[in-house]
Amino acid sequence: MALPPKEVQQIHEKIKLLEYDPTPDAKVKKQLKHLHPRLHRIRSGKYRLFYTFEKPYISLLALRRRDDDTYDEEIDAEFLGGLIPELRIAQPGVHSWEAPASDEPAVTRLPQPITAELLARLQIPEEHFARLTPLQTEDDLLNCPDVPAQILDTVLEYMFPRPIQQVMQQPDLQVQHLDDLLRFKEGELIGFLLRLSPEQEKYVTWGMKASGPTLLKGLPGTGKSTIALYRVRALIAELRKQGRDDIRILFTTYTNALVNSSLQLLEQLLGEDRRFVEVQTADRVAITLLSQAGSAPHILGDSEINTLLRQAIQQTRFDGSEQQQQSQRQTIEQMSLDYLLQEINQVIVARQLHTLKDYLSAARPGRKLPLRGIQRRAVWSVFETLQQSLSRQGKITWRQARAMAEAYVAQGAYTRLYDAVIVDEAQDLDPSALRLLVHLCKQSNRLFITADANQSIYGSGFNWSDVHQDLKFQGRTAILHANYRSTREIGEAAQNYLAEGALDTDNEERLYVNNGPQPIMRRIQDQHQQLQLLVSFFRQARSAYRMSSGACAVLCPTIKAGRAIAEALSQQGLEATFMTGQELDLKRSCIKVITLRSAKGLEFPIVALAGFLDSAWHTTMPHTSSDEEREEYLSLERRTMFVGMTRAMRALLVVTPQDSTSPLMQGFDRQYWNIAE
Numbered sequence: 208m209a210l211p212p213k214e215v216q217q218i219h220e221k222i223k224l225l226e227y228d229p230t231p232d233a234k235v236k237k238q239l240k241h242l243h244p245r246l247h248r249i250r251s252g253k254y255r256l257f258y259t260f261e262k263p264y265i266s267l268l269a270l271r272r273r274d275d276d277t278y279d280e281e282i283d284a285e286f287l288g289g290l291i292p293e294l295r296i297a298q299p300g301v302h303s304w305e306a307p308a309s310d311e312p313a314v315t316r317l318p319q320p321i322t323a324e325l326l327a328r329l330q331i332p333e334e335h336f337a338r339l340t341p342l343q344t345e346d347d348l349l350n351c352p353d354v355p356a357q358i359l360d361t362v363l364e365y366m367f368p369r370p371i372q373q374v375m376q377q378p379d380l381q382v383q384h385l386d387d388l389l390r391f392k393e394g395e396l397i398g399f400l401l402r403l404s405p406e407q408e409k410y411v412t413w414g415m416k417a418s419g420p421t422l423l424k425g426l427p428g429t430g431k432s433t434i435a436l437y438r439v440r441a442l443i444a445e446l447r448k449q450g451r452d453d454i455r456i457l458f459t460t461y462t463n464a465l466v467n468s469s470l471q472l473l474e475q476l477l478g479e480d481r482r483f484v485e486v487q488t489a490d491r492v493a494i495t496l497l498s499q500a501g502s503a504p505h506i507l508g509d510s511e512i513n514t515l516l517r518q519a520i521q522q523t524r525f526d527g528s529e530q531q532q533q534s535q536r537q538t539i540e541q542m543s544l545d546y547l548l549q550e551i552n553q554v555i556v557a558r559q560l561h562t563l564k565d566y567l568s569a570a571r572p573g574r575k576l577p578l579r580g581i582q583r584r585a586v587w588s589v590f591e592t593l594q595q596s597l598s599r600q601g602k603i604t605w606r607q608a609r610a611m612a613e614a615y616v617a618q619g620a621y622t623r624l625y626d627a628v629i630v631d632e633a634q635d636l637d638p639s640a641l642r643l644l645v646h647l648c649k650q651s652n653r654l655f656i657t658a659d660a661n662q663s664i665y666g667s668g669f670n671w672s673d674v675h676q677d678l679k680f681q682g683r684t685a686i687l688h689a690n691y692r693s694t695r696e697i698g699e700a701a702q703n704y705l706a707e708g709a710l711d712t713d714n715e716e717r718l719y720v721n722n723g724p725q726p727i728m729r730r731i732q733d734q735h736q737q738l739q740l741l742v743s744f745f746r747q748a749r750s751a752y753r754m755s756s757g758a759c760a761v762l763c764p765t766i767k768a769g770r771a772i773a774e775a776l777s778q779q780g781l782e783a784t785f786m787t788g789q790e791l792d793l794k795r796s797c798i799k800v801i802t803l804r805s806a807k808g809l810e811f812p813i814v815a816l817a818g819f820l821d822s823a824w825h826t827t828m829p830h831t832s833s834d835e836e837r838e839e840y841l842s843l844e845r846r847t848m849f850v851g852m853t854r855a856m857r858a859l860l861v862v863t864p865q866d867s868t869s870p871l872m873q874g875f876d877r878q879y880w881n882i883a884e
């Protein structure tokens with residue numbers, strides 16, 4: 208991007224030459240076996256272009272200038288670089304960055320000034336010039352909150368070229384025609400598409416002509432969402448082949464934050480054809496349908512439901528003999544409010560059980576606490592009281608809204624069905640939301656679902672075919688094994704932590720493309736220690752990976768802990784913002800502080816899990832007297848922690864309270880985690 212036009216032309220010619228024949232010729236093209244078995248370079252005037260090749264691809268890794276006083280060998284060696292020295296410590300123990308002295312980071316000056324001319328060549332919008340040109344040091348660039356993270360990263364990348372080890376770990380982007388490189392430089396092309404692995408490529412079109420829907424499973428970071436997006440393109444191509452030009456495809460994500468990022472990728476992937484696709488959360492689909500059906504429901508918030516449920520428990524009159532009534536009351540009192548609400552939501556409302564008889568014989572997959580007939584009667588009575596008070600107030604819950612939308616479509620009242628429906632992150636969808644999506648799809652073989660039960664953080668899993676008879680995936684379930692997001696060290700440490708909370712143990716075989724330092728677990732005594740730790744970790748990781756604050760995230764158990772951490776970090780000069788799931792703005796170049804739950808589906812290069820000091824997670828368990836309920840709760844929250852850990856791409860720190868007795872703060876094995884007090 209930063210090259211002057213004459214040199215661009217020259218380099219372009221050299222790439223053409225490679226396209227024709229990349230093999231070494233002992234003159235311009237040379238193999239650099241001593242640095243890496245597959246590494247080559249081609250000379251182009253003062254520049255060296257480094258590449259690898261493997262039919263049918265040539266991977267262009269970097270372009271380096273050779274100054275008059277450097278030898279080729281020197282530039283090659285420098286270019287290869289090393290792994291990040293400070294973070295590479297494999298032995299447990301205190302890192303250099305934890306020592307108090309590291310609070311005063313060494314100043315690294317930029318190798319050349321940031322000029323307006325340079326910024327223009329890098330295609331950076333002029334509005335940012337005034338903010339960028341005065342910057343002098345690496346730290347200035349890393350911590351420049353009012354410029355978008357992507358822009359800072361472009362300048363950083365130019366100022367501090369990455370060692371080849373890091374470049375090789377970055378995803379491969381695919382260029383269809385060489386001229387696209389020039390078009391990109393001129394700003395006519397927004398970006399390039401990711402090159403999928405052959406395995407992933409296969410699942411983009413897999414089972415499209417089968418007799419039923421397809422399910423794609425896989426560990427975190429294996430590319431499920433990516434494949435789902437590429438599948439949209441494949442479906443459009445297929446429908447076009449059939450002569451269709453009025454295509455309608457629905458792509459659903461779990462959260463609003465994922466709607467935005469999926470839309471951006473679809474725009475890049477589809478260009479004009481983006482108009483054929485609607486991207487929504489399943490809940491938005493349900494609400495839109497209900498308002499089209501003429502009812503604009505008033506939906507209750509979470510805290511309102513808890514209050515109503517408490518009142519319902521008080522008001523419920525249980526039936527039967529005195530003894531039976533007493534035993535029912537006891538059943539309810541011994542259950543935690545959360546567990547009772549989940550029972551009502553997941554088992555009764557979501558499965559649309561309309562009578563006590565249905566509930567008495569219902570399967571309750573994933574629910575560990577067994578409920579006998581008399582106990583189910585008790586739950587049913589509370590459920591009925593709750594329903595009555597809801598209808599008196601003219602309000603409904605989210606679960607009910609989804610169930611109503613499903614019933615509306617199932618009756619055949621809605622005719623604008625979709626040619627294809629893609630459901631990403633289905634593991635936490637309400638059964639009735641899933642059924643709604645099944646009904647909305649014209650043909651069951653155009654339904655494509657991705658899910659990872661181990662990332663289920665709201666419910667306790669379900670059997671697909673219990674949800675809908677069309678959701679039988681025999682012979683149409685695929686599992687992805689290669690993790691492209693996290694390093695092996697992070698992935699394996701997270702898996703080891705998860706062990707007891709796992710719902711799906713199919714994924715024994717795990718592959719990784721990236722390596723890095725072991726994730727870090729530190730036990731702290733107070734808020735002050737936590738803050739010091741976070742500040743040094745982010746400072747050091749940011750500079751080790753040369754990424755701006757926008758690459759960093761703190762994931763917290765509660766909103767309260769998140770707000771406190773964001774404020775404390777900002778006071779220490781590390782701009783940080785707490786964002787709720789609704790407010791999430793991934794482009795902001797500050798440290799994002801979010802809850803563990805709203806991090807679902809997202810990813811960040813540098814992640815810390817913190818804020819457990821004041822949280823119920825480490826002190827108390829919910830009021831409960833049964834082991835089963837406790838076990839179910841713990842495995843759910845363990846999965847939530849697991850989802851948080853697996854958001855990290857390169858560096859992960861988990862901060863836990865030193866005196867915690869909660870099982871959630873245990874289970875860190877020294878074989879996988881770098882642990883110290």
Ligand SMILES: Nc1ncnc2c1ncn2[C@@H]1O[C@H](COP(=O)(O)OP(=O)(O)OP(=O)(O)O)[C@@H](O)[C@H]1O
Pocket residue numbers: 377378379401402403404407425426427428429430431432433434659662691692807808809810853
């Ligand atoms: N073939 C590939 N090469 C390089 N990077 C890839 C490849 N496939 C996926 N990725 C990257 O890996 C990351 C994870 O992909 P994605 O979000 O699709 O995974 P996922 O399975 O949906 O993850 P999760 O279930 O944890 O949300 C993304 O940054 C994506 O761009």
